[in-house]
Amino acid sequence: xxxxxxxxxxxxxxxxxxxxxxxxxxxxxxxxxxxxxxxxxxxxxxxxxxxxxxxxxxxxxxxxxxxxxxxxxxxxxxxxxxxxxxxxxxxxxxxxxxxxxxxxxxxxxxxxxxxxxxxxxxxxxxxxxxxxxxxxxxxxxxxxxxxxxxxxxxxxxxxxxxxxxxxxxxxxxxxxxxxxxxxxxxxxxxxxxxxxxxxxxxxxxxxxxxxxxxxxxxxxxxxxxxxxxxxxxxxxxxxxxxxxxxxxxxxxxxxxxxxxxxxxxxxxxxxxxxxxxxxxxxxxxxxxxxxxxxxxxxxxxxxxxxxxxxxxxx
Amino acid sequence: xxxxxxxxxxxxxxxxxxxxxxxxxxxxxxxxxxxxxxxxxxxxxxxxxxxxxxxxxxxxxxxxxxxxxxxxxxxxxxxxxxxxxxxxxxxxxxxxxxxxxxxxxxxxxxxxxxxxxxxxxxxxxxxxxxxxxxxxxxxxxxxxxxxxxxxxxxxxxxxxxxxxxxxxxxxxxxxxxxxxxxxxxxxxxxxxxxxxxxxxxxxxxxxxxxxxxxxxxxxxxxxxxxxxxxxxxxxxxxxxxxxxxxxxxxxxxxxxxxxxxxxxxxxxxxxxxxxxxxxxxxxxxxxxxxxxxxxxxxxxxxxxxxxxxxxxxxxxxxxxxxxxxxxxxxxxxxxxxxxxxxxxxxxxxxxxxxxxxxxxxxxxx
Numbered sequence: 190x191x192x193x194x195x196x197x198x199x200x201x202x203x204x205x206x207x208x209x210x211x212x213x214x215x216x217x218x219x220x221x222x223x224x225x226x227x228x229x230x231x232x233x234x235x236x237x238x239x240x241x242x243x244x245x246x247x248x249x250x251x252x253x254x255x256x257x258x259x260x261x262x263x264x265x266x267x268x269x270x271x272x273x274x275x276x277x278x279x280x281x282x283x284x285x286x287x288x289x290x291x292x293x294x295x296x297x298x299x300x301x302x303x304x305x306x307x308x309x310x311x312x313x314x315x316x317x318x319x320x321x322x323x324x325x326x327x328x329x330x331x332x333x334x335x336x337x338x339x340x341x342x343x344x345x346x347x348x349x350x351x352x353x354x355x356x357x358x359x360x361x362x363x364x365x366x367x368x369x370x371x372x373x374x375x376x377x378x379x380x381x382x383x384x385x386x387x388x389x390x391x392x393x394x395x396x397x398x399x400x401x402x403x404x405x406x407x408x409x410x411x412x413x414x415x416x417x418x419x420x421x422x423x424x425x426x427x428x429x430x431x432x433x434x435x436x437x438x439x440x441x442x443x444x445x446x447x448x449x450x451x452x453x454x455x456x457x458x459x460x461x462x463x464x465x466x467x468x469x470x471x472x473x474x475x476x477x478x479x480x481x482x483x484x485x486x487x488x489x490x491x492x493x494x495x496x497x498x499x500x501x502x503x
Numbered sequence: 504x505x506x507x508x509x510x511x512x513x514x515x516x517x518x519x520x521x522x523x524x525x526x527x528x529x530x531x532x533x534x535x536x537x538x539x540x541x542x543x544x545x546x547x548x549x550x551x552x553x554x555x556x557x558x559x560x561x562x563x564x565x566x567x568x569x570x571x572x573x574x575x576x577x578x579x580x581x582x583x584x585x586x587x588x589x590x591x592x593x594x595x596x597x598x599x600x601x602x603x604x605x606x607x608x609x610x611x612x613x614x615x616x617x618x619x620x621x622x623x624x625x626x627x628x629x630x631x632x633x634x635x636x637x638x639x640x641x642x643x644x645x646x647x648x649x650x651x652x653x654x655x656x657x658x659x660x661x662x663x664x665x666x667x668x669x670x671x672x673x674x675x676x677x678x679x680x681x682x683x684x685x686x687x688x689x690x691x692x693x694x695x696x697x698x699x700x701x702x703x704x705x706x707x708x709x710x711x712x713x714x715x716x717x718x719x720x721x722x723x724x725x726x727x728x729x730x731x732x733x734x735x736x737x738x739x740x741x742x743x744x745x746x747x748x749x750x751x752x753x754x755x756x757x758x759x760x761x762x763x764x765x766x767x768x769x770x771x772x773x774x775x776x777x778x779x780x781x782x783x784x785x786x787x788x789x790x791x792x793x794x795x796x797x798x799x800x801x802x803x804x805x806x807x808x809x810x811x812x813x814x815x816x817x818x819x820x821x822x823x824x825x826x827x828x829x830x831x832x833x834x835x836x837x838x839x840x841x842x843x844x845x846x847x848x849x850x851x852x853x854x855x856x857x858x859x860x861x862x863x864x865x866x867x868x
Contacts, residue, residue: 333866336667337517339575341542348545394545414866418546420519420665422866423675435678442679452741454680 191247191271193240193262194254195220195229196343198276202468203253204232210472216246225343244269249299252276255346256357260285263300267292272299274475278361278496279489281352286493290486300486301475304365306438307483308470310457315370315427315434315444318455324448325430326407327371334363334423334438335416338394347392347417354392356500360415363438364492367425370434371409374488378402378409380495385502394418398499413499440464510534511708512560512596514589515571517546520606520661520697524569525552527701533708536565538592561595567708568596571606573640579632586636590643597648602712604654604704609693609722609837611638611657614829616693622718622840631826649716654707656700659722659837660830663697663854664861670736672827674867677742682824683733684831686746692732693837694724696854699847706845720840723847724854729831739859740868747828 192203195218207215217238220226226237240262244250250266252259253276260280263273267289279302280286293300306312319327338347346353368374381401387393394417402409414421426435432448440462443454474482511528515521516537528535529551536553539546544554572589574582597603610633611625612618618626624645625638641655662669669692676683684690703721733744849857862868 331866335865337519338543338546341540345541347542348548389549420667420671420865422862423671424678424866426866437675437678442675445678 190214190249190251191216191238191243192218192229192233192251192253193220193243194252194276195222195225196253197340198253199229202465203251204229206465206469206472208233210469210476212476217243219243222343240265244271247271249274251303255344255350255353256281257346257350257352260289263289264292267296267298267300270296270298272301272479274301274303274484275486276303277365278357279486279493281357283490283493283497286486286490290490293486299475299479301479301482301484302486302489303471304362304369304484304489305464305468305471306362306366307369308467308474309366309440309462310459311436311440311442311444311462312366312370314455314457315436316372318434318444318446319371319427319429324432324434324446327373327409327427327429328407329409329426329428330367330371330402330411330413331426331428332360332363332367332411332413332415333421333425334359335395335414335419335421336423337420338417349392351391352500354387354396354500355394355415355417356396356398356413357496359417360396360413360499361492361496363415363425364413364495365489366438367427368492369483370425371427373402373404373409373491374483376404376491378404378491380498382498382502385499388418391500396499398502400495400499402495411495440467508533509566509602510536511567511569512536512538512565513569513571514538514592514596515573515606516552517543518571519665519667520658520700521571522546522550523697524571524701524704525550527705528708531705531708533567538596557592560592564598565596565601567602567604568593569604569606569704573606574632574636582632582636583639586640590640593644594647597651599651602652602654602708603644603648604656604707605640605644607641607655607657608633608637609657609659609720610634611641612837614826615833616835616837620720620835620837622720645716650714652712652714653716654719655716656704656707656719656721658700659693659695659720659725661697661700662694662858664857665865666697666858669694669732670858670862671867673733673736674740674862676827677733677737677740677744680745682747682828683744684729684746684828686748688832688834690729690832690834691725691836692727692729693722693833694727694732694854695722696724696847696849696857698849698857699723699854702848703841703845707842710842718840719842720837722837722839724851725836725838727851729833735855735859739862 190213192199207213215233215235217236218226218229218233219238219240230237244266249272251274252262254262256278259275263275266273289300347358383399386397388395397414400411402411423438424435425438426433434444434446436444443456446453446455471484475484511533513521513525513535516525517539525535525537536555537547538555538557538560541556547554570593574585612620613634614631624641627638627642644653660669700721737744
């Protein structure tokens, strides 16, 4: 694999993980900062390469750069016959997402979006509970995630790039957990945004939005509150016709299911999750069973429509 | 007070206490310069602050310096190094004529206040990394700046709307059904409301300058117990706290002991190696090595005989649980030791009301 972008996520997650994945050799890394690229290349014992060289060398390109650059980088790699994994958020508009999905399909290439929270055990368990239908159809989504921003971003895009705001950065994570749990990543819907409050023009650091999803079966009311400035409940609540499911956005802990007969807490099977384990499981899914992977890019089109609609709501 | 008011430099301005402190000082009329890393400086925008990076910090003297910075980050074994970097930065900022306020913690007496609580320097010793770094910083600063105006402000457990530990952290434990203490045991919450704490610092700065080291303990709600606080938070999120009980234990089998011991030895060896490699704040290497022997090993020794044991000896409780339980079972009250004439503007009832209002807005309930 080749890794583009040698910033915070590369250092924290990819540097310790990639050498451990079975069958993976890091062919090279690339970054606008030669210093960052050299530092990471040293850890991987691989060369720091120019982008064109990296694309020619790798069979799978991992893009861990700021989101504004994702579309162009992915296009270049796909056209060169390389499979691509884009770090979240997928891209910065629904049109870009649709373009890449169509391009990958036409070229027969793999295109994936890294959203490791899908692999938290409790998210899988909550998805099973909702998928069982015991609580009826989904009627509402409430998402709260916030805390003081602590990432040591090398590029500083979070405060300069109009697509570096909290909605695409943190909100894409929270929204993805929720849509995946409610199987709305596989269900077509249209989006209407009712109201958006933000602390400032994009890149905004506080966003509070209300929206509605219309599927062929029902209407789902949604609310997303995300912040880089203040602590929030850091939970997802999925309301259904006969109850609700609630769980924390971080790894570990239980899910809480409330139905007609009361509330029950369920601990997911297996050992307590960590972010690194979930991160590893997502790559195993891409590498070992790409056709069945829940990270195929086509499953993120709905998420991009919601994010875009909120982002551009006046 | 001089007019205009002197400029205040704040380190650690982006934190839970730092942000409202900057706002409070601005509201009182002080020009405030926040010293923040470039990656988090945006959190301070729009508050009327001047923002500079640590690299720019020593270009001019500041008449007042407030330090709230302390080592954080996921790798506790690196905290001693970070502590020294903070000390270096403080040393570049503070001049002999500077009024210097350093935020410490009740934690300098141990998370469960097991050391004598007094307005004086804390004991040095091997301890949790957080405690050790806080205590060590006090000693360093007292050595270097004790002859000039130096204030050590030791807050109790700082809570209020937005509190990451004493509201959000506790609610997360409540919802996950994790242990909140020992049944029937009185434990002091030793809380201070963040609004009261920053008000106290503003009050402190209004006092005439006075050379020498002064200690301030701020925990205006110290008499309230965790029982009360947990009952309040649990009711807000419709949960029941889970309590541990002391219980009798049958002697463990040798196979069980071997499994626990092996696992613990591995962890201990790794921790010891990291701490010895990355630097220690205090203590000899031998004591450092002993200090990293984890509870499961000690508990396994107790289990050889069976009999009564403390819930915290349960090997199933991880290091994070142990730290929580140390605070949540604190049997000592952290009495306030504040300047005469200061009255907390936020009462206990008002503080609870503010917290629950925020909890609703933030999605907790």
